Amino acid sequence: MEPLIIDGKKISTDIKDELKAKVNKIKEDGTEITLVVIQIGDDPASTVYVRNKKRACEYIGINSRSYELPGDTSEEELLELINKLNNDSSVNGILVQLPVPDYIDPLNVINAISPEKDVDGFSPYSMGALNLGVDGFLSCTPAGIIELLNRNNIQIDGSHCVVVGRSNIVGKPMASLMLNNNATVTVTHSHTKNLKEICKQADILIVGVGKKEFITSEYVKDGAVVIDVGIHRDSNNKLCGDVLFDDVAPHCSAITPVPGGVGPMTIAMLMNNCVKSVELKNK
Ligand code: NAP
Numbered sequence: 001m002e003p004l005i006i007d008g009k010k011i012s013t014d015i016k017d018e019l020k021a022k023v024n025k026i027k028e029d030g031t032e033i034t035l036v037v038i039q040i041g042d043d044p045a046s047t048v049y050v051r052n053k054k055r056a057c058e059y060i061g062i063n064s065r066s067y068e069l070p071g072d073t074s075e076e077e078l079l080e081l082i083n084k085l086n087n088d089s090s091v092n093g094i095l096v097q098l099p100v101p102d103y104i105d106p107l108n109v110i111n112a113i114s115p116e117k118d119v120d121g122f123s124p125y126s127m128g129a130l131n132l133g134v135d136g137f138l139s140c141t142p143a144g145i146i147e148l149l150n151r152n153n154i155q156i157d158g159s160h161c162v163v164v165g166r167s168n169i170v171g172k173p174m175a176s177l178m179l180n181n182n183a184t185v186t187v188t189h190s191h192t193k194n195l196k197e198i199c200k201q202a203d204i205l206i207v208g209v210g211k212k213e214f215i216t217s218e219y220v221k222d223g224a225v226v227i228d229v230g231i232h233r234d235s236n237n238k239l240c241g242d243v244l245f246d247d248v249a250p251h252c253s254a255i256t257p258v259p260g261g262v263g264p265m266t267i268a269m270l271m272n273n274c275v276k277s278v279e280l281k282n283k
Pocket of ligand 1: 192
């Protein structure tokens with residue numbers, strides 16, 4: 001079977017182009033959109049993520065402001081800055097690049113961001129809105145996966161979706177979104193028994209297990225759609241995912257590659273949330 005290789009790079013570019021046109025329209029009456037990104041310390045991976053976010057802002061016409069705080073910034077100082085930005089009406093979105101240093105509680109940081117500016121969609125308010133099916137900021141990676149499925153005409157409604165992983169940024173919001181889209185959802189985690197058998201029942205298998213090439217063809221039903229959220233480096237330092245691609249792909253009807261699948265969608269959906277912040281503000 002020749003699977004459809006889902007092209008996240010192209011779809012993310014399409015979304016950014018659509019957003020660019022939307023932002024041009026929004027700007028016609030003088031409205032500006034501003035995203036503030038805060039990075040603590042100089043973790044190289046975080047620096048790359050922050051740079052990519054700034055580039056995406058530039059591409060679609062959103063202003064980006066960044067605060068690069070020293071690695072020993074206290075939680076109090078960080079919360080003070082967030083509070084200042086919450087009260088700054090020229091700021092639409094606030095994002096703190098995770099992970100934060102060990103001595104800072106990420107939950108305190110996420111809680112401090114005003115729900116109207118929570119463009120990452122991680123706050124208890126945004127997660128609650130998602131669970132209630134109320135309009136709000138959607139967690140970017142799971143929202144990107146819905147776009148990948150919809151834009152490839154993969155039917156979610158009525159499908160059995162198995163999500164591997166239950167983290168607050170991937171597994172849980174993913175499960176809620178699939179449920180809101182009328183899938184029948186099974187969520188699995190490290191205490192799940194018979195993981196292979198459960199995964200093998202999935203029409204759509206979404207993997208955010210954080211373990212390199214963990215999912216093999218033994219976990220996949222013939223004709224399933226497989227979405228790989230994982231990002232790792234293999235022994236040759238090349239990017240790979242949570243799914244053993246070459247082994248699994250021949251059994252699927254569609255599959256996301258790593259790189260070029262889910263990864264590019266996260267930033268596109270962050271940009272979508274920045275644009276949405278203006279719409280939510282006007283509501
Ligand atoms: P995480 O916080 O480490 O969560 C991993 C989840 O997998 C946990 O719920 C864990 O269960 C579960 N798990 C671990 N071992 C398992 C096993 N043997 N069987 C079944 N479940 C198991 O990771 P995450 O933040 O969700 O990220 C997952 C992956 O996605 C990582 O590779 C990360 O780099 C990647 N990621 C990519 C993007 C993107 O933009 N593409 C965004 C975010 C994350 P417990 O809850 O029981 O511990």
